[in-house]
Amino acid sequence: MTRTHHPRPQLQLRLVAERDIVLGPGKIALLEAIEHHGSIAAACREMHLSYKKAWQLLETMGRHFDTPLVDTCSGGSQRGGATLTPLARELIVHYRALLQRLDAAPESEALRAMLRPLNTPTPPDR
Structure with missing residues:
Protein backbone atom coordinates (compact mmCIF):
# COMPACT_ATOMS: atom_id res chain seq x y z
CA MET A 1 0.00 0.00 0.00
CA THR A 2 1.38 3.42 -0.95
CA ARG A 3 1.23 5.95 1.84
CA THR A 4 0.15 9.40 0.75
CA HIS A 5 1.46 12.17 2.90
CA HIS A 6 -0.43 15.34 3.59
CA PRO A 7 0.00 18.15 1.15
CA ARG A 8 2.37 20.49 2.95
CA PRO A 9 0.36 21.56 6.03
CA GLN A 10 0.57 25.26 6.68
CA LEU A 11 1.16 27.01 9.96
CA GLN A 12 -1.01 30.00 10.79
CA LEU A 13 0.23 32.97 12.72
CA ARG A 14 -1.98 35.23 14.83
CA LEU A 15 -1.11 38.23 16.93
CA VAL A 16 -3.53 38.47 19.87
CA ALA A 17 -3.85 41.45 22.20
CA GLU A 18 -6.54 42.10 24.79
CA ARG A 19 -8.54 39.11 23.52
CA ASP A 20 -8.62 40.53 19.97
CA ILE A 21 -6.97 38.85 17.04
CA VAL A 22 -5.06 41.91 15.88
CA LEU A 23 -3.40 40.24 12.91
CA GLY A 24 -3.94 36.87 11.33
CA PRO A 25 -4.16 35.29 7.89
CA GLY A 26 -7.59 36.72 7.09
CA LYS A 27 -6.80 40.26 8.17
CA ILE A 28 -3.51 40.25 6.27
CA ALA A 29 -5.34 38.92 3.19
CA LEU A 30 -7.89 41.75 3.54
CA LEU A 31 -5.14 44.38 3.69
CA GLU A 32 -3.43 42.83 0.67
CA ALA A 33 -6.70 42.78 -1.28
CA ILE A 34 -7.35 46.44 -0.45
CA GLU A 35 -3.83 47.25 -1.63
CA HIS A 36 -4.36 45.30 -4.84
CA HIS A 37 -7.78 46.75 -5.70
CA GLY A 38 -7.55 50.22 -4.18
CA SER A 39 -11.02 49.62 -2.78
CA ILE A 40 -12.53 47.98 0.28
CA ALA A 41 -15.66 47.00 -1.67
CA ALA A 42 -13.62 45.35 -4.43
CA ALA A 43 -11.51 43.55 -1.83
CA CYS A 44 -14.73 42.25 -0.25
CA ARG A 45 -16.02 40.97 -3.58
CA GLU A 46 -12.76 39.12 -4.23
CA MET A 47 -12.77 37.59 -0.76
CA HIS A 48 -16.52 36.85 -0.64
CA LEU A 57 -11.96 43.54 10.90
CA LEU A 58 -10.39 46.90 10.06
CA GLU A 59 -11.79 48.47 13.23
CA THR A 60 -10.46 45.61 15.36
CA MET A 61 -7.00 46.07 13.88
CA GLY A 62 -7.23 49.84 14.19
CA ARG A 63 -7.91 49.73 17.93
CA HIS A 64 -4.42 48.39 18.49
CA PHE A 65 -2.34 50.88 16.48
CA ASP A 66 -1.64 54.58 16.97
CA THR A 67 -2.17 55.41 13.30
CA PRO A 68 -4.74 54.19 10.77
CA LEU A 69 -4.03 51.25 8.51
CA VAL A 70 -6.27 52.35 5.63
CA ASP A 71 -6.92 55.77 4.12
CA THR A 72 -10.31 56.10 2.44
CA CYS A 73 -12.00 58.71 0.32
CA SER A 74 -15.75 58.91 -0.25
CA GLY A 75 -17.34 57.98 -3.55
CA GLY A 76 -19.58 60.93 -4.39
CA SER A 77 -19.71 61.63 -8.11
CA GLN A 78 -16.24 60.12 -8.44
CA ARG A 79 -15.49 56.60 -7.32
CA GLY A 80 -14.19 56.31 -3.80
CA GLY A 81 -11.12 54.38 -2.93
CA ALA A 82 -8.86 53.05 -0.23
CA THR A 83 -5.12 52.86 0.13
CA LEU A 84 -2.95 51.27 2.76
CA THR A 85 -0.90 53.48 5.01
CA PRO A 86 2.84 52.89 5.36
CA LEU A 87 2.13 51.19 8.70
CA ALA A 88 -0.18 48.64 7.06
CA ARG A 89 2.39 47.89 4.37
CA GLU A 90 5.04 47.42 7.03
CA LEU A 91 2.77 45.07 8.99
CA ILE A 92 2.28 42.91 5.91
CA VAL A 93 6.03 42.74 5.27
CA HIS A 94 6.85 41.75 8.86
CA TYR A 95 3.96 39.27 9.07
CA ARG A 96 4.95 37.54 5.81
CA ALA A 97 8.65 37.45 6.78
CA LEU A 98 7.91 35.98 10.20
CA LEU A 99 5.56 33.39 8.72
CA GLN A 100 8.21 32.39 6.17
CA ARG A 101 10.83 31.99 8.92
CA LEU A 102 8.42 30.00 11.06
CA ASP A 103 7.46 27.78 8.15
CA ALA A 104 11.13 26.99 7.43
CA ALA A 105 12.05 26.31 11.06
CA PRO A 106 13.20 22.76 11.89
CA GLU A 107 10.49 22.57 14.55
CA SER A 108 7.84 23.17 11.91
CA GLU A 109 9.19 20.35 9.79
CA ALA A 110 9.27 18.10 12.87
CA LEU A 111 5.61 18.85 13.58
CA ARG A 112 4.64 18.08 9.99
CA ALA A 113 6.59 14.80 10.09
CA MET A 114 4.53 13.69 13.11
CA LEU A 115 1.26 13.86 11.18
CA ARG A 116 -0.40 10.61 10.27
CA PRO A 117 -0.20 10.01 6.51
CA LEU A 118 -3.40 10.47 4.51
CA ASN A 119 -5.49 7.41 3.67
CA THR A 120 -4.50 5.52 6.79
CA PRO A 121 -7.14 4.40 9.26
CA THR A 122 -7.65 6.50 12.33
CA PRO A 123 -6.24 4.65 15.33
CA PRO A 124 -8.91 3.20 17.63
CA ASP A 125 -9.62 4.94 20.92
CA ARG A 126 -7.56 3.57 23.75
Whole structure:
Protein backbone atom coordinates (compact mmCIF):
# COMPACT_ATOMS: atom_id res chain seq x y z
CA MET A 1 0.00 0.00 0.00
CA THR A 2 1.38 3.42 -0.95
CA ARG A 3 1.23 5.95 1.84
CA THR A 4 0.15 9.40 0.75
CA HIS A 5 1.46 12.17 2.90
CA HIS A 6 -0.43 15.34 3.59
CA PRO A 7 0.00 18.15 1.15
CA ARG A 8 2.37 20.49 2.95
CA PRO A 9 0.36 21.56 6.03
CA GLN A 10 0.57 25.26 6.68
CA LEU A 11 1.16 27.01 9.96
CA GLN A 12 -1.01 30.00 10.79
CA LEU A 13 0.23 32.97 12.72
CA ARG A 14 -1.98 35.23 14.83
CA LEU A 15 -1.11 38.23 16.93
CA VAL A 16 -3.53 38.47 19.87
CA ALA A 17 -3.85 41.45 22.20
CA GLU A 18 -6.54 42.10 24.79
CA ARG A 19 -8.54 39.11 23.52
CA ASP A 20 -8.62 40.53 19.97
CA ILE A 21 -6.97 38.85 17.04
CA VAL A 22 -5.06 41.91 15.88
CA LEU A 23 -3.40 40.24 12.91
CA GLY A 24 -3.94 36.87 11.33
CA PRO A 25 -4.16 35.29 7.89
CA GLY A 26 -7.59 36.72 7.09
CA LYS A 27 -6.80 40.26 8.17
CA ILE A 28 -3.51 40.25 6.27
CA ALA A 29 -5.34 38.92 3.19
CA LEU A 30 -7.89 41.75 3.54
CA LEU A 31 -5.14 44.38 3.69
CA GLU A 32 -3.43 42.83 0.67
CA ALA A 33 -6.70 42.78 -1.28
CA ILE A 34 -7.35 46.44 -0.45
CA GLU A 35 -3.83 47.25 -1.63
CA HIS A 36 -4.36 45.30 -4.84
CA HIS A 37 -7.78 46.75 -5.70
CA GLY A 38 -7.55 50.22 -4.18
CA SER A 39 -11.02 49.62 -2.78
CA ILE A 40 -12.53 47.98 0.28
CA ALA A 41 -15.66 47.00 -1.67
CA ALA A 42 -13.62 45.35 -4.43
CA ALA A 43 -11.51 43.55 -1.83
CA CYS A 44 -14.73 42.25 -0.25
CA ARG A 45 -16.02 40.97 -3.58
CA GLU A 46 -12.76 39.12 -4.23
CA MET A 47 -12.77 37.59 -0.76
CA HIS A 48 -16.52 36.85 -0.64
CA LEU A 49 -16.66 38.96 2.50
CA SER A 50 -19.40 41.37 3.48
CA TYR A 51 -18.52 45.05 3.53
CA LYS A 52 -19.72 45.24 7.14
CA LYS A 53 -17.46 42.35 8.17
CA ALA A 54 -14.47 43.96 6.45
CA TRP A 55 -15.04 47.16 8.41
CA GLN A 56 -15.32 45.16 11.64
CA LEU A 57 -11.96 43.54 10.90
CA LEU A 58 -10.39 46.90 10.06
CA GLU A 59 -11.79 48.47 13.23
CA THR A 60 -10.46 45.61 15.36
CA MET A 61 -7.00 46.07 13.88
CA GLY A 62 -7.23 49.84 14.19
CA ARG A 63 -7.91 49.73 17.93
CA HIS A 64 -4.42 48.39 18.49
CA PHE A 65 -2.34 50.88 16.48
CA ASP A 66 -1.64 54.58 16.97
CA THR A 67 -2.17 55.41 13.30
CA PRO A 68 -4.74 54.19 10.77
CA LEU A 69 -4.03 51.25 8.51
CA VAL A 70 -6.27 52.35 5.63
CA ASP A 71 -6.92 55.77 4.12
CA THR A 72 -10.31 56.10 2.44
CA CYS A 73 -12.00 58.71 0.32
CA SER A 74 -15.75 58.91 -0.25
CA GLY A 75 -17.34 57.98 -3.55
CA GLY A 76 -19.58 60.93 -4.39
CA SER A 77 -19.71 61.63 -8.11
CA GLN A 78 -16.24 60.12 -8.44
CA ARG A 79 -15.49 56.60 -7.32
CA GLY A 80 -14.19 56.31 -3.80
CA GLY A 81 -11.12 54.38 -2.93
CA ALA A 82 -8.86 53.05 -0.23
CA THR A 83 -5.12 52.86 0.13
CA LEU A 84 -2.95 51.27 2.76
CA THR A 85 -0.90 53.48 5.01
CA PRO A 86 2.84 52.89 5.36
CA LEU A 87 2.13 51.19 8.70
CA ALA A 88 -0.18 48.64 7.06
CA ARG A 89 2.39 47.89 4.37
CA GLU A 90 5.04 47.42 7.03
CA LEU A 91 2.77 45.07 8.99
CA ILE A 92 2.28 42.91 5.91
CA VAL A 93 6.03 42.74 5.27
CA HIS A 94 6.85 41.75 8.86
CA TYR A 95 3.96 39.27 9.07
CA ARG A 96 4.95 37.54 5.81
CA ALA A 97 8.65 37.45 6.78
CA LEU A 98 7.91 35.98 10.20
CA LEU A 99 5.56 33.39 8.72
CA GLN A 100 8.21 32.39 6.17
CA ARG A 101 10.83 31.99 8.92
CA LEU A 102 8.42 30.00 11.06
CA ASP A 103 7.46 27.78 8.15
CA ALA A 104 11.13 26.99 7.43
CA ALA A 105 12.05 26.31 11.06
CA PRO A 106 13.20 22.76 11.89
CA GLU A 107 10.49 22.57 14.55
CA SER A 108 7.84 23.17 11.91
CA GLU A 109 9.19 20.35 9.79
CA ALA A 110 9.27 18.10 12.87
CA LEU A 111 5.61 18.85 13.58
CA ARG A 112 4.64 18.08 9.99
CA ALA A 113 6.59 14.80 10.09
CA MET A 114 4.53 13.69 13.11
CA LEU A 115 1.26 13.86 11.18
CA ARG A 116 -0.40 10.61 10.27
CA PRO A 117 -0.20 10.01 6.51
CA LEU A 118 -3.40 10.47 4.51
CA ASN A 119 -5.49 7.41 3.67
CA THR A 120 -4.50 5.52 6.79
CA PRO A 121 -7.14 4.40 9.26
CA THR A 122 -7.65 6.50 12.33
CA PRO A 123 -6.24 4.65 15.33
CA PRO A 124 -8.91 3.20 17.63
CA ASP A 125 -9.62 4.94 20.92
CA ARG A 126 -7.56 3.57 23.75
